[in-house]
Amino acid sequence: MEHTCSNCGHSLCAKRVPIFSKLNEDEIKKVVTLIRRKHYQKGENLFFEGGDFKGLVIINKGKAKAYTNTSEGKEQILHLFFPGDFLGEKSLVINKKTEYNVQAIEPVDTCMISKKDFQDLIKKHPNINQKIMEELVYRIDRLESMIENIGAKDIEKRINAVLLEFAHKHGTKNEDGSFELMLPLSREGIASYIGTTRETVSRKLNSLQNEGVIVMTGNKKIKILDINRLK
Amino acid sequence: MEHTCSNCGHSLCAKRVPIFSKLNEDEIKKVVTLIRRKHYQKGENLFFEGGDFKGLVIINKGKAKAYTNTSEGKEQILHLFFPGDFLGEKSLVINKKTEYNVQAIEPVDTCMISKKDFQDLIKKHPNINQKIMEELVYRIDRLESMIENIGAKDIEKRINAVLLEFAHKHGTKNEDGSFELMLPLSREGIASYIGTTRETVSRKLNSLQNEGVIVMTGNKKIKILDINRLK
DNA sequence: CGGAGTATTGAATCCACTCAACATATGTGG
């Protein structure tokens, strides 16, 4: 699956993208001709608030964050995008400007399909539409539980929730039941994600370590000893 | 549009529902045969967390709230549903249990279509699917800006945002530029919606009144004198 | 009119924030 694709020398990388996964070899080849690739460096923006790009962008490699700046001048992260995730779906459905910025938090490779090409594609393969719908519903789910967590005034709960989310998405489970993961965000990033400050994240992670719930190695690596105490 | 429908003695009420609005008279008549109606009293639940109802429910009359109970035992309101809104769309797309409760906050009339009937319908009228997609995207939009607002630590900002939302949705604009609206929620409800407490909502609304931004008449009626000061 | 539910107000407490100083990590050019 992953073989020839990493740097997209080979053209079948579209196969890795969940929404195209049901297409056969020939169809994929056709999709590939529609795709435009683009690379972004860490810190570069794929989108800006108020822009009117129309099309679908798929993350092939790297990570990106969607964020807005709150009226207090702080950054609020709304989504994190990882390889296989797509963005811009809104522009396919309704006519509205982008409402947030999207920035690479590490070097990112993307594939883009224009709105027009994509719509032609859907006419021939309606089940792609189904995939998009599914993804939208999942995203609603995530946003809802995010609201639930942010709504919980207790910052501790939010930290726990975000650790669980990351463990679930990027972690590996050990035989003894512990989890290991690399945090995809800095302290500051985590803070923007859960709506608090760098310092507070730092303090809370420390308490968790002192309580024996987690062990930190370096800044990004975390071992969750007792995942139930995060729930 | 509204004429014969209110109490659904007449069967064409489906016409009022945005997602069916593109259908012609004959098609609507057919949809109507698929619909099951149900009435709920204030406080009754349309759904419970963990339930596995599959189908689409459309609010015809009244208001409902979707909420979960946070780990602190407080209620967090995720959505408000008004006439024309639908819920249960998730069950049409993926197989997952309901993740929140939905409760009538005043007497509610609903129309339901089963998942199977709805899917048959979509096969014949694919543009209904388009409507659902649009609604999903709007909902994502709303959730995102909700996160932006809840993330803003400042409770004042949240109150302002919620007043704007309600003014926009349920308010009427006067000639002098002021807005009048009936709050769809109690103080406690507003508190659960923006993640704070009854008392704080009360205090903040009072300050707004003292500052001359709003005037309250009774508990539910609010006149916004200077809408720009809420932005 | 009365009573239950809803809203307001006050006082004390506490949690997260801010500011500031210091420590560690990361990355760059000489």
Place this chain on the structure above:
DNA sequence: CCACATATGTTGAGTGGATTCAATACTCCG
């Protein structure tokens, strides 16, 4: 590859805004 520069993370002290608890007032509906 080291030295410096910049970014990122930690820790402490002090402050303030929202919460909690408790008592009182309002309002709306039967």
